[in-house]
Amino acid sequence: MMSLWTAPSVMYSAIRRAHILARKRTIVQPSSQHAAPVFDLQRSCHGKLYEMVKKRSLDARTKAHAQKNPNQKVCVRTDMEEEVEYDTDVIDRPKPPPPRQFQAKYQDYSQAADHKFPGAPANSSKYMPTAKQVFFKSVKYDTSTAGTLLDWQKQSDMDKHMSKDPCRLMTKEPGKQPPEDPCEQFKRMRLKNDPKQCPPSGSAAPDGGDGCNGKDSGDPNQSLKLKCLLGALAAMVAGGLIAWFLASTKNDDNKGAGGGSDGDNNSADAKRGVSGLVTSPDSSEKLPKHVPYLIIGGGTAAFSAFRSIKSNDAKAKVLIVSNEYHKPYMRPPLSKELWYTPNTNEKTIKDYRFKQWAGSERSLFFEPDEFFVDPEKLEESVNGGIAVAQGFSVQKVDAQNHTVTLNDGYKITYDECLIATGCAPKNLPMFRDAAPSVREKVMVYRTPDDFDRLRRYAAEKRSITIVGNGFIGSELACSLAHYSKENDGGKIYQVFQESGNMSKVLPNYLSRWTMAKMKNQGVCVIPNASIKSATRDEESLKLELNNGMTLLSDIVVVCVGCSPNTNLASPSKLEVDRTLGGFVVNAELEARRNLYVAGDASCFYDPLLGRRRVEHHDHSVVSGKLAGENMTGAKKPYVHQSMFWSDLGPEIGYEGIGLADSSLPTVGIFALPSATDARSSTDNLTVNREEDDGSKHTIIVDEKSNSDVVTWDDDAHGEQPDYGRGVIFYLKNEKIVGVLMWNLFSRVGLARTIINQNKKYDDLNEVAKLFEIHS
Numbered sequence: 146m147m148s149l150w151t152a153p154s155v156m157y158s159a160i161r162r163a164h165i166l167a168r169k170r171t172i173v174q175p176s177s178q179h180a181a182p183v184f185d186l187q188r189s190c191h192g193k194l195y196e197m198v199k200k201r202s203l204d205a206r207t208k209a210h211a212q213k214n215p216n217q218k219v220c221v222r223t224d225m226e227e228e229v230e231y232d233t234d235v236i237d238r239p240k241p242p243p244p245r246q247f248q249a250k251y252q253d254y255s256q257a258a259d260h261k262f263p264g265a266p267a268n269s270s271k272y273m274p275t276a277k278q279v280f281f282k283s284v285k286y287d288t289s290t291a292g293t294l295l296d297w298q299k300q301s302d303m304d305k306h307m308s309k310d311p312c313r314l315m316t317k318e319p320g321k322q323p324p325e326d327p328c329e330q331f332k333r334m335r336l337k338n339d340p341k342q343c344p345p346s347g348s349a350a351p352d353g354g355d356g357c358n359g360k361d362s363g364d365p366n367q368s369l370k371l372k373c374l375l376g377a378l379a380a381m382v383a384g385g386l387i388a389w390f391l392a393s394t395k396n397d398d399n400k401g402a403g404g405g406s407d408g409d410n411n412s413a414d415a416k417r418g419v420s421g422l423v424t425s426p427d428s429s430e431k432l433p434k435h436v437p438y439l440i441i442g443g444g445t446a447a448f449s450a451f452r453s454i455k456s457n458d459a460k461a462k463v464l465i466v467s468n469e470y471h472k473p474y475m476r477p478p479l480s481k482e483l484w485y486t487p488n489t490n491e492k493t494i495k496d497y498r499f500k501q502w503a504g505s506e507r508s509l510f511f512e513p514d515e516f517f518v519d520p521e522k523l524e525e526s527v528n529g530g531i532a533v534a535q536g537f538s539v540q541k542v543d544a545q546n547h548t549v550t551l552n553d554g555y556k557i558t559y560d561e562c563l564i565a566t567g568c569a570p571k572n573l574p575m576f577r578d579a580a581p582s583v584r585e586k587v588m589v590y591r592t593p594d595d596f597d598r599l600r601r602y603a604a605e606k607r608s609i610t611i612v613g614n615g616f617i618g619s620e621l622a623c624s625l626a627h628y629s630k631e632n633d634g635g636k637i638y639q640v641f642q643e644s645g646n647m648s649k650v651l652p653n654y655l656s657r658w659t660m661a662k663m664k665n666q667g668v669c670v671i672p673n674a675s676i677k678s679a680t681r682d683e684e685s686l687k688l689e690l691n692n693g694m695t696l697l698s699d700i701v702v703v704c705v706g707c708s709p710n711t712n713l714a715s716p717s718k719l720e721v722d723r724t725l726g727g728f729v730v731n732a733e734l735e736a737r738r739n740l741y742v743a744g745d746a747s748c749f750y751d752p753l754l755g756r757r758r759v760e761h762h763d764h765s766v767v768s769g770k771l772a773g774e775n776m777t778g779a780k781k782p783y784v785h786q787s788m789f790w791s792d793l794g795p796e797i798g799y800e801g802i803g804l805a806d807s808s809l810p811t812v813g814i815f816a817l818p819s820a821t822d823a824r825s826s827t828d829n830l831t832v833n834r835e836e837d838d839g840s841k842h843t844i845i846v847d848e849k850s851n852s853d854v855v856t857w858d859d860d861a862h863g864e865q866p867d868y869g870r871g872v873i874f875y876l877k878n879e880k881i882v883g884v885l886m887w888n889l890f891s892r893v894g895l896a897r898t899i900i901n902q903n904k905k906y907d908d909l910n911e912v913a914k915l916f917e918i919h920s
Contacts, residue, residue: 424536443467446744453773815871
């Protein structure tokens with residue numbers, strides 16, 4: 146039984162719990178029916194009005210944001226959930242119906258609930274519910290506890306027509322199309338402003354196209370870009386077709402002699418096949434992977450080395466890798482004998498036979514094609530031999546690993562290797578950088594193909610201009626003048642900056658005398674002049690000279706020397722002489738162990754004359770021979786003094802040896818012919834001359850007549866002397882370092898002996914008697 150003190154405590158605790166529960170406020174999700182007493186109508190209506198104003202402000206900000214950033218997705222369909230806060234005692238404790246004195250006020254509240262919101266349009270009832278429709282949702286009071294209550298269940302008709310989607314509004318009027326979905330309108334505006342975005346699958350593009358996969362979608366400028374690209378492509382194709390048509394119809398070279406027949410009767414492929422302008426073999430994979438002897442280059446030095454190797458190793462297998470499309474050949478006849486040899490059949494592509502000065506006939510090539518072994522069969526050859534890989538070039542030499550790499554990456558290993566790459570003809574910068582129409586009228590001269598091209602021009606009676614006064618330039622000018630005279634051809638010009646022909650070799654007095662002889666042969670020599678500009682004038686070139694003259698020439702041949710082919714030096718880590726050019730080698734012509742260099746590309750050390758680089762045929766023959774011997778184990782030093790020769794028509798021919806440099810002091814001894822055959826007993830006459838360049842030249846004349854002595858001065862207006870035969874000594878430190886035999890032949894051995902003695906001579910006239918200049 147509860148005591149008197151316990152009962153108050155329990156009651157106090159229960160009352161406290163009830164008070165706490167009565168004053169507690171909860172937040173619940175809105176239900177389908179929300180019961181609200183009549184007394185709370187004004188409070189709830191004010192809250193809903195605030196929520197409506199807040200929603201409109203949010204919609205306005207959302208619309209402004211969508212207009213400012215059309216590419217962002219701001220129209221999102223969401224089911225809005227509102228949280229309603231109300232007292233728990235409204236639900237927990239049902240309220241009694243309003244007293245009679247509040248019935249009139251309730252009616253006012255009911256009318257206010259049916260009233261439309263201020264600012265709403267006249268027809269807004271179709272889309273916007275009234276306050277009563279929003280706030281009242283089928284309220285039903287429990288009559289079991291509240292007694293007689295107002296039974297007012299209100300159900301909004303708008304719930305039947307209004308979608309939960311806030312972005313979509315439905316109309317109540319049948320037969321009238323609902324308004325356009327603002328989300329769809331927004332998406333269409335976004336696609337129009339941002340063409341790179343695609344509409345969702347199954348929807349059409351804003352402009353009626355088929356979206357990203359259609360032809361109307363994408364960048365609006367894409368169509369213009371595509372049209373520009375197609376237009377440029379069409380222009381390129383049209384330009385190429387026009388250029389091909391003009392090149393095919395243009396008969397610049399006229400394909401053969403006399404409007405000729407060679408190119409007209411044979412296709413380009415057949416012509417290349419006859420002339421060897423195809424790689425042999427057709428692929429580097431068919432070349433042997435290892436050879437005992439490998440030679441890079443296919444010129445005179447390379448073939449001379451092969452002969453030397455073969456003489457010391459009878460079964461040697463030698464592979465020559467050459468970037469030319471011909472078998473090894475000699476170059477001197479290209480500017481001399483070939484122009485004096487008639488060729489009736491005009492088939493000069495394959496048959497380069499000429500008649501030597503002694504009367505015998507031979508070919509430009511060292512050996513016929515049958516002499517060489519097929520590169521594919523070199524490894525199988527029992528007796529060895531020489532094979533030539535035509536049309537291939539070497540990119541790198543690995544001297545340490547004895548490996549060479551071709552331009553296509555194919556590698557060949559070797560035991561001994563020789564570099565004999567020769568030199569390449571130079572061109573003038575003004576021609577090298579000229580327009581294509583000018584460059585096609587300019588050529589250099591070094592190969593049989595160059596000979597064929599120039600011969601066609603000469604046969605067509607074209608005017609030809611030679612630029613340069615060296616060996617090739619002077620010899621070619623004389624040969625073309627002779628050919629033109631024999632065939633009633635065009636004019637031959639020779640332009641150079643020096644004062645006479647062969648001015649770097651011959652003393653000035655002899656150089657000017659030679660120039661006069663060349664003029665007599667029909668060459669129009671223009672000294673002390675250079676080409677200032679070259680322009681194309683229809684079928685000819687218009688050459689402006691620095692002396693004010695203007696020449697019209699059909700073809701220009703540049704003969705201004707050559708530069709050694711040393712492209713292998715940098716990737717192969719080989720040394721190149723900075724002054725003379727060429728690969729630096731020792732006395733045995735060895736650049737690295739088991740790697741030799743010979744010919745024009747070698748810069749060797751001469752015990753008598755110091756370090757030199759020589760570009761003569763004899764040097765290529767002798768240095769190639771010595772390199773071949775050393776490749777087989779001879780290890781001999783190079784002490785040979787190479788010779789050179791030149792022929793400038795029927796009246797001028799000379800041979801030289803050693804260092805023949807016109808800048809050195811010279812002593813020339815000549816035997817002048819006279820009108821009578823009888824020889825007089827007069828003493829020799831000596832003339833000492835100092836030229837403008839500071840070089841000193843002495844002329845000792847052993848004449849048969851003492852007439853016209855004063856005509857030895859080149860500047861005199863009288864008849865110049867005729868330097869018939871003689872010998873010229875080149876001096877350095879009063880020692881003979883070079884000898885030139887003027888119209889004297891077969892005396893090279895004597896001149897080499899005099900140079901090798903390396904001593905001073907008191908009377909050079911006595912030395913000249915050894916050459917028998919009067920015999």
